[in-house]
Amino acid sequence: MKPKLLPIVALVFCMLMSSLAYSRDKGYYYQLKIYHFKTAAQEAQVDQFLKDAYIPAMHRAGIPAIGVFKPVVQDTADQRIYVFTPVAKFEQLLNIDNTLAKDSQFQSAGAPYLNAAYNNAPYTRIETIIMKAFEGMLKPAIPNLTSPKSERIYELRSYESATEKLADNKVDMFNFAELDIFTKLNFNAVFYGKVISGGTMPNLMYMTTFNNKTDRDEHWKAFSPEYAPVSKLPQYQHNVSKNVTLFLYPTDYSNY
Template sequence: MKLNLIYLKLLCCLAIIFFLQSHSFAAKPGYYYQIKIYHVKGEAQERTVDSYLKNAYLPALHRFGVQNIGVFKPVKKDSLEQLIYVFIPFKKIDNYLNLDQALTKDQAYLAAGKSYLDASFDNSPFLRIESILLKAFDAMPSPAMPNLSSLKAERIYELRSYEASTEKLSLNKIGMFNDAEISIFTKLNFNAVFYGQVISGSKMPNLMYLTTFNNKEDREKHWSAFGPEYKKISGLPQYQNNVSKNVTLFLYPTDYSDF
């Protein structure tokens, strides 16, 4: 009798250990994303930043173990300044925190980026740099490379940000994505690169995501198909008023972008 009881307890312990281990492996840690936005003015600054990113920064990130880095520019030009968006995916937050220190020890990076890094105070290569840090959504914990058939120059990358009136409402919208919206985007083949919660940035509370299309016509077809599917969930009472501002940017990849 005692032996059977001990055996039963042992089985229970093993079952609990197996349950905890299986669930810990199933809960894949999410990526962290940085979006760096270079504000530049004029062709000279734009060329300098492009050269730095292409020849120094992206190769250094690749050596550091960061892959699939996106560099994009807005389709619509601004007469006052130009913007260069850099999307950097990090597997762990420590990779993000340790990057700058690693770059100071990368001699190839320091040599290739010398003209940019050693620019004088009165000849800056940019107006300013903006940085946004995001945490990947649970429903898509890692980024994806889009499966597109068009030439890189024809592609449309649509970057959206959804601000909310309160932190609670923003979390509600993120829950809406995790529970329903991402499934719709996947079903309709929106070729999403990432979905992320902004955890540091100038506009919060906020979430951002990036979808991709072969061209503008392809984009219109996808969003037309999205409407009927989205209506099935957008009217649910638990998802009301969870977006206060929607900002949509159309971007195209540079020739040296990994995307």
């Protein structure tokens, strides 16, 4: 190879590597952490921890918005709090624990939760789900709603599929058509994500938001005729085996 060509080849190689890195890294990653608890005291302790310690620490770490949601109707035997943490790079998720461990303000504000006794834990279990943002919506969005947070309905859906191939097919269906319908009808989606680690894989999850239950019902009524032609396409048949739908609302300290 002629010496004068080496800089050109090196430049092309660097551009290719940069393009591949961008392709691999584009799109947010989402952590959905679910606290399971049984008592009002546990709920209060988790609320205090999230409001006064975790969310401020995430803000200091460069994550501007955290979502905290609770079921509209709690299962008294297994109550839950959902915590949504979006990050631009996967490494941020891997480093969350180290980041928090080095944050003295977090350690101080979260002391009652962090130092809870073995026989007085603030939860029964913690469940964590990791997702990768869809191509059609690469980052989360804060809902543009007008109602008080206590009246809102945040609809969290999980679509399970029989196989990985069918799950990918459902993601393609979203990217091809469903996201456009949701956007057109102003469903105020927070995120759409393919689950890459969780207990009900293969599945995807997404969250749409509404001012209240009536607003939610009206949106879905408008969705049905728009979705009908897409649902009949032969390439998208049998790609959902189970639909789990939860109605949540944001806490008063939630950023979403």
